[in-house]
Amino acid sequence: MLSYNTKLRMGFIGAGFLALIIGFSSWISSRNLAVSKDWESHTFGILSKLEKLSAAIRESEINLLSYVSTRQRIHVQNYENSKLVAIEAWQELKAQTGDNVEQQLTLNKIEKAFLKRDQLIHEILDHPGDAERIKARIIPVEEEMKHLAEDLKQRESKLLVIRSSDSKTKMMIAEWILGISFLFNIFVLVVLYKFLNNEYKLRAKTETDFFEKNTLLGLIMDNMADGVVVLDKSGSRILLNDKSEKLLAESSDLLISLDNLKSKQGKLVLKPGTAEEQIILANGTTLNDREGRDLGKVFLLSDITLEEGISNEKEIYMREMLMIKTALDCVSSNIMIADNDLNVVYTNKSVVNMFQAAKENIRTEYPNFSPESLLGSCIDSFHVHPEKQRHILSTFNFTHKSSISIGGREFNLSADPVIDEKGERLGSVVEWLDVTERNRKEFLINQLNRDLEENVKKLEYANKELEAFSYSVSHDLRAPIRGVDGFARIMLEDFAPKMEPEAVRLLNVIASNSKFMGQLIDDLLGFYRVSKVEPKADRVDMKHMVMDAIEIINQEYQYDKIDTRISDLPIIRGDGAMLKQVWLNLISNAFKYSSKSQHPTVEIGYLSGEKDKTFFVKDNGVGFNNQYTHKLFKVFQRLHSNEEFQGTGIGLAIVDRIIKRHGGEVRAEGKIGEGATFYFTLPNKD
Structure with missing residues (x-):
């Protein structure tokens, strides 16, 4: 709904806008009318110049004829004067018809004909004897000039008719606009009169209504049970009802206390410490005009002496209840309280959250179940046999425990009676526990x-079989292999010169294979022992251990020509014997697979991390294809044939098993022809 001021403002803006449009239209119309009149005058001027041109041409023709008949030179002079007048008229026409291309072309033709006639006339003056002959040539030229001049007149006459009609039309439009402007002014005056008249009537009615309402308001305020005080912005009183007058009579400081009130609501104590002490609740608000300017304050004063006494008792009670509720909401137990009719009167947050988590399961049995609507519901709805449960909860005097299943969820219940100081039963408190997941x-x-x-x-059972197998391997299988190896070597030492070369070769193969078989048995037993023995946590000097391992390897295989570079290695916690086996296997592999390189190099180093220590053995040997890395640490998995490099295929599997027993990891990187790097990581231990 638009306000009165807004409607008034919009009305004046609309009237002003219409007045502006009418004024602008009037100005445009007047301007167009003036332009039209100018063009009409312009056409009249051209017609006048055409008459002047035609008269000059006729006069020059008369002077020519007079000269031909009398031969008097005065007529020649008159001819020249007429010619000058005609030229002047032509030039003026040329200038005034610059906007009309067709008229310009016609004037150019008149100019050519005029010049041609002038040339023939001068021939008559120069050859009077040929005057008749030349005169016959002049006649067609003069006819052409007259015809062209007549065409000009006709076209300008048509333009005059058009422009006169346009001028009349614009004159009529201007008159209409003037009439509309006059009518609009009358309309505005009528509207203004009606507006002022309505405003006067409205003001008179408003004043009457205001007086009646003000009288009614005074009666209402004087009959109110509460006091009303209105103060201006300086704190002076403007209005007080009867109740306020009485309060002010009892305490002269009332107005000062109200003016000093810091908040919108406050309590004032009148006659404190006496038998007539009163507690007044003051509700105040600021009075502002429509522009937001402060006009003062209005206060509603209520005598709450009696209510305050009752309120203090209620406040203590509510504070205790709130404390109990807050405490129950903070405990992790799922608490529900029911009255004697077994209707739920309280649920703490834990029990609501429990039912919220289990609601989908419960709804399979109770489709309308909602944790938010537990309050007011009856506990009977959770039991298949509510009569039995109702009897128990209405008669029990001690803790009662039970369990129920709802929608596939299992709950343990612990119920205790709620008894007041008089021994009367008020209800029951039930603790729920969702034990489904448990x-x-x-x-x-x-x-x-x-x-x-x-x-x-x-x-x-498998370990017992494995122990039996390992015992059999270490005793029953190893002895025959040693016998085969021993007899083969005896035959080679004692009978080789007497034997065929092929027999010698076969004995060497038997001796070599029996030695390989013995080594394979030793490695398998070592792999088994690693899996069975629990790693120790000794203090191990890794650099010293690496030096010992290199010395042992060089004593057996003579790899002392390999360039071996050892970085500083830390002291760690681990099983010394197992870790030494790791170094022996990794370093011997590095020596073996780089021994055929032109400049064999092996680098042994260490990388420190926050949670672990990483050691590596790097060589520049034959390397391997990275896509087969997963096979390296499997038993009997080899990437090179035994003819190229001897081995059992168990050494790296032992390394992997030892490091994993220490809680670490093993990995490898390689490139064919460029070498390989083996890493093993051990966790940091104090």
Whole structure:
């Protein structure tokens, strides 16, 4: 709904806009009319110049004829004067018709004909004897000039008719606009009169209504139970009702206290410490005009002496209740309180959250269940046999425990009676515990324990078989292999000169293979022992261990020509014997696979990390294809044939098993023809 001022402003803006449009239209119309009149006058001027041109041509023709008949020179002079007048008229026409191309072309033709006639006339003057002959040539030229001049007159006459009509039309438009402007002014005067008249009537009615309402307001305020005080912005009183007058009579400081009130609401104590003490609740608000300027304050004063006494008792009670509720909301137990009719009267946050998590399961049995609507619902709805549960909860005097299943969820319940100081039962407090997940995990744990016991039995049986197998390998299998190796070497030493070369070769193969078989058995037993023995946590000097490993390898294989570079290595915690086996296997592999390089080099180093230590052995040997890295640490997996490099295929598997027993990892990088790098990582231990 638009305000009165807005409507008034919009009305004046609309009237002003219409007046502006009418004024602008009037100005445009007047301007167009003036332009039209100018063009009309312009056409009259051209017609006048055409008459002047035609008269000059006729006069020059008369002077020519007079000269031909009388031969008097005065007529020649008159001819020249007429010619000058004609030229002047032509030039003026040329200038005034610059906007009309067609008229310009016609004037050019008149000029050519005029010049041609003038040339023929001068021939008559120069040859009077040929005057008749030349005169016959002049006649067609003069006819052409007259015809062209007549064409000019006709075209200008048509233009005059058009421009006169346009001028009349614009004159009529101007008159219409003037009439509309006059009518608009009358309309504005009528509207203004009606507006002022309505304004006068409205003001008179408003004043009457204001007087009546003001009288009614005074009666209402004087009959109010509460006091009303209105102060101006300086703190002086403007209005007080009867109740306020009485309060002011009882306490002269009332107005000062109200003016000093800091907030919109406050309590004032009148006659404090006496039997007549009163507590007044003052509700104040600021009075502002429409522009937001401060006009003062209005206060509503209520005597709350009686209510304040009752309120203090309620406040203590509510504070205690709030403390109890807050405490119950803070505990992790799922608490629900029901009255004697078993209707839920309180639920703490934990029980609501519990039901919120289980609501989808519960809704399979109770589709309309909602954790938010527990308050007011009956506990009977959660039990298949509510009569039994109702009997228990209405008669029990001690803690009662039970369990229920709802929608596949399992709950343990612990109920206690709520009894007041008089011994009357007020209801029951029930603690809910969702044990669905706990029961599921207990079932899974029991199942896993049964599976684990079964697997342990299988593992114990497998270990016993493995021990029997390792014993058999280390005793029963090793002895025949040693015998084969010993007899083969005896035959080679004692009978080789007497034997065929092929027989000698075959004995060498037997001796070599039996030695390889013995080494393979030793490696397998070593791999088994690594899996069985628990790693120690000794203090191990890694650099000293590497030096010992290199010395042992060089004593057996003579790799002392290989350039070996050893960085500073730290002291760690681990099983010394196992870690020494790691260094022996990795360094011997590096020596073996780089021995055929032109300049064999092996680098042994260390990388420090926050959580672990990484050691590496790098060589520039034959290397390997990285896509087969996953095979390196498997038993019997080799990337080179035994003819190229001897080995059992168990050494790196032992390395992998030892490092993993220490909680670390092993990895390798390589490139064919450029060497390989083997890393093993051990966790930092104090």
